[in-house]
Structures are given as C-alpha cells and as structure tokens.
Amino acid sequence: MQITMLGPGEYLLRQAERVEQLTATVSHNRVGNAKLAWLGREIVAAVRYQVPPIVKDWALLSDEGGDLAAVELEVNLVSGGPAEAEIWLHPDADPALVLPFVLEICRDFAREYRRNNVILWYLHADVSEQLTSPTGIGSIGRDVVADLLVSAGAQLAHVYRISEIDPWSAGEPEPPADGYRLAHWFGPTPARWRAQVGTMHEITMADAPIGETGYIAEKFSADRVAADEASAVEAGRLLVTVLALAPDGAIAGLTQIAVQDGTTVAYQWDTSVASGHRGHGLGRSLKTLATALVRERYGNVRRIITHNAADNVHMLRINTELGWRPLAHKGLWSLPVG
Ligand SMILES: CC(C)(COP(=O)(O)OP(=O)(O)OC[C@H]1O[C@@H](n2cnc3c(N)ncnc32)[C@H](O)[C@@H]1OP(=O)(O)O)[C@@H](O)C(=O)NCCC(=O)NCCS
Structure with a gap:
C-alpha cells in the first residue's frame, strides 16, 4: 500500500x-x-x-x-x-x-x-x-x-x-415579517459585517444538534471570517450572503451559499437565526432570498447541496417545505x- x-x-x-x-x-x-x-x-x-x-x-x-x-x-x-x-x-x-x-x-x-x-x-x-x-x-x-x-x-x-434543490424549481423570495429586514451581498463579507457574520457562525455551531460526536463550538473572529472566505474564493467559490436585521438593527440571522465557479453546483453553508429571533419565519425568508439571488446571478446553477444533522428538525422542516429533496446519508x- x-x-x-x-x-x-x-x-x-x-x-x-x-x-x-x-x-x-x-x-x-x-x-x-x-x-x-x-x-x-x-x-x-x-x-x-x-x-x-x-x-x-x-x-x-x-x-x-x-x-x-x-x-x-x-x-x-x-x-x-x-x-x-x-x-x-x-x-x-x-x-x-x-x-x-x-x-x-x-x-x-x-x-x-x-x-x-x-x-x-x-x-x-x-x-x-x-x-x-x-x-x-x-x-x-x-x-x-x-x-x-x-x-x-x-x-x-x-x-x-444530504439534500439538494434546483434553484429554478424553488419558490419566490418570502419577505420577512414583524419589522425585520434583509441585507445581502455577493463575494466576501464587507469588513463592517465580519464580526456579526462570525457571531452567527458561532450560533450555528453552538445550536445545531451534535449527537454523540463531542464537537465543541468554535470561535469565529472577524479575522477568521475574512480568512475562511478568502480561502473559499481561492477555491473558486462565489459567495452569496443574506443577513436578517431586527427592527432595532441588531443582527438576527444569516445564510450563505457558495457557488462553485465553472460548474452547475452550489453549496448551502450555514443558516442560523439567533435564539431571541426564532419563530418569525426568518429561516424561510433568508433561504428563499438566497436561492433567488443564486438563480438571478448564477443562472447555470442547477443544484444547491446541503448537509444537515438528521435530527435538526427545525432546519429540515423548513428545507422540506421549500422543496429540498434528500439525496443520501453520511x-x-x-x-x-x-
Ligand atoms: C433552523 C433555524 C434557522 C430556524 O429558525 P426559524 O426560522 O426562526 O424557525 P421558525 O420561524 O420556523 O420557527 C418555528 C418554531 O420553532 C421554534 N424554533 C426554531 N428553531 C428552534 C431551535 N433551534 N430550538 C428551539 N426552538 C426553535 C421557534 O421558536 C418557533 O416556535 P413557535 O412556533 O412556538 O414560535 C434555527 O432553528 C437555528 O438557527 N438553529 C440553530 C442553527 C442551525 O441548526 N442551523 C442549521 C444548521 S446549518
């Protein structure tokens, strides 16, 4: 060998x-x-x-x-x-x-x-x-x-x-309710949002189910967000980010999709809503806008792929309702x- x-x-x-x-x-x-x-x-x-x-x-x-x-x-x-x-x-x-x-x-x-x-x-x-x-x-x-x-x-x-969706068969964006609003950008996160994006990555790691893996939630500083995204760009990934902001301007949620340049595939990265802001349907608003942005800007993408813990009932319920289909299990x- x-x-x-x-x-x-x-x-x-x-x-x-x-x-x-x-x-x-x-x-x-x-x-x-x-x-x-x-x-x-x-x-x-x-x-x-x-x-x-x-x-x-x-x-x-x-x-x-x-x-x-x-x-x-x-x-x-x-x-x-x-x-x-x-x-x-x-x-x-x-x-x-x-x-x-x-x-x-x-x-x-x-x-x-x-x-x-x-x-x-x-x-x-x-x-x-x-x-x-x-x-x-x-x-x-x-x-x-x-x-x-x-x-x-x-x-x-x-x-x-592992699940997938064809952005062309996904629905239209669902605007947020209750005074929340969405902001989005293409490419790496602008410096003024990096700390908040890092906080949302930490929430995903802390709150997504971990089974018996013993995973420990990690820290995501603004510098780590910048370095992670720079490495993803190096790998040919075109980032689409949507943030949810509360009526008082506080960050409430995040979703990111990475389109693989030159292919028909994109990867759904984190989706998370901060605990005090759950139950307003922000998960759906974030994901439907991000998918629509991929469709508009990168029309050749035919599948977005995501990995979710099988017991992540909140995320999987949203995904199933939005049309994501199970593909395989790891x-x-x-x-x-x-
Ligand atoms: C998945 C997630 C984004 C959904 O948030 P959301 O869009 O606010 O969910 P909904 O608006 O559909 O909430 C439906 C109900 O479930 C509750 N709920 C949602 N997520 C919950 C959670 N993680 N724990 C406990 N209750 C939760 C809401 O409070 C709401 O309750 P209500 O109907 O009594 O008001 C959110 O659960 C989350 O951030 N989870 C942790 C991170 C994670 O697992 N991300 C996915 C991995 S990539």
Whole structure:
C-alpha cells in the first residue's frame, strides 16, 4: 500500500486531481453522478491556504492497480474537540484490506494533535438494512464498511442528511415579517459585517444538534471570517450572503451559499437565526432570498447541496417545505484513539 500525504509541493495539482477522480467515482456509485465529489481546485486551495486555527491534511492510498482511498483530515488547534476525517473508498477496493490502513492514518493524525478520538464521516451505501443514529432520528445503510467500523471499535455518533434543490424549481423570495429586514451581498463579507457574520457562525455551531460526536463550538473572529472566505474564493467559490436585521438593527440571522465557479453546483453553508429571533419565519425568508439571488446571478446553477444533522428538525422542516429533496446519508463515527 502506498500512502501519499498531499503537501504544497509541485505534485499537488496532480494529486488533488486524483482525489477528485476518486471522490467522483464514489459519488457516481452512491448517487448516480459526481455532484458530491471534492474538486481538485478546492483541495489545492485547502492545502495551500490553511486557515488558522484549522489544520487540514489529505492522504491518498494506492497500489499498483490505482487509487484505493482518499482521506481528508481536519483538526481545530484551539478548541479541544475531536479530530475529524472524511473517508472515501473506491467502489472496487476491498474495504477489509484498505480500511485498516485508513483508520491508522486517522488515529496517527489524532495522536499528533493529542486528541482522544476522531470523528469519521462516511457516505454509506443505500442498502435496506439500516443503522439508526443514537439520537433516534436518521439512519444509514448497514454496509460492509459500517460493520468493519464497529469491529474496529468505532461507534455511530450521528447521522447527516444530504439534500439538494434546483434553484429554478424553488419558490419566490418570502419577505420577512414583524419589522425585520434583509441585507445581502455577493463575494466576501464587507469588513463592517465580519464580526456579526462570525457571531452567527458561532450560533450555528453552538445550536445545531451534535449527537454523540463531542464537537465543541468554535470561535469565529472577524479575522477568521475574512480568512475562511478568502480561502473559499481561492477555491473558486462565489459567495452569496443574506443577513436578517431586527427592527432595532441588531443582527438576527444569516445564510450563505457558495457557488462553485465553472460548474452547475452550489453549496448551502450555514443558516442560523439567533435564539431571541426564532419563530418569525426568518429561516424561510433568508433561504428563499438566497436561492433567488443564486438563480438571478448564477443562472447555470442547477443544484444547491446541503448537509444537515438528521435530527435538526427545525432546519429540515423548513428545507422540506421549500422543496429540498434528500439525496443520501453520511454516518459520523466516533473512533477512540488509544
Ligand atoms: C433552523 C433555524 C434557522 C430556524 O429558525 P426559524 O426560522 O426562526 O424557525 P421558525 O420561524 O420556523 O420557527 C418555528 C418554531 O420553532 C421554534 N424554533 C426554531 N428553531 C428552534 C431551535 N433551534 N430550538 C428551539 N426552538 C426553535 C421557534 O421558536 C418557533 O416556535 P413557535 O412556533 O412556538 O414560535 C434555527 O432553528 C437555528 O438557527 N438553529 C440553530 C442553527 C442551525 O441548526 N442551523 C442549521 C444548521 S446549518
């Protein structure tokens, strides 16, 4: 088994393209097309423009027959939460042979940053036997990888639902009620709004369900917002942001969509409403305006993709009512690191 850690050297672009090909093959296998794949361009940007306090690494596992697996590794150097890894196994690879190498890479990464466990994300096959999330809401297919993860000592900690919408089949913007108003912009957040956008990211992390992952809410300073968005721009992402403002001018809500330049795909990032402002329908107003802005400005986008905790009943109810369709489920597994 050959293990290559991606670094900012001269081979990065070629290696990132191999990860793109591999993740596209997995995505085809699971959902019939490549829309869930990582793009080479975003991997290159993530490796070259690391945004403190997050460290990201990529590993590619191959043998003489070709690439067998890719792993994205991530850790926050400041918060004491678990390390994270997203695992992609080629459909032709034998999971029983390849997964042990992948798990060792994940454990080594977690040990390097002195974490006791690592959360593994995996896009499971759509098989009839299901494993239910420990939250009791949401399930994944009990495929061979699920059984191998259990044998390796991992526990299912949470389930995420991936959904999509075609902006051209979405409804018209729904203006906010009760004296709230919306502001929006294209591209990176202007300096005067960065601190507020950071606060809304913190609310998303603090208030979205986390199951048994042990995630710890992170801090988002204005500088981190600027650096995150600059890295996203480097990766070819065209940002669309909508803010909700209360009658007194206080920030009440946020949603962001990142259009992937040169493709027909966009990604729904955070949506959040601050606790004192929930129950006014702001989630719907924010999302319907953002989707309409994508449709107007980036008319070639045919799908927006979002990931939500399967037990995020408030967000999923809004998404379902607005026409988002479930596409697949990812398991989040907690693997202890000895
Ligand atoms: C998802 C979210 C944006 C929806 O907010 P919203 O647009 O105000 O929701 P609604 O107006 O549809 O509220 C419907 C009801 O649910 C309640 N509600 C909404 N979100 C709630 C939450 N997270 N916890 C408790 N109650 C909530 C509202 O108070 C309201 O109650 P009411 O009918 O008694 O007035 C908001 O719940 C939120 O910010 N959650 C935390 C962040 C998150 O999970 N984001 C999604 C992950 S990307």
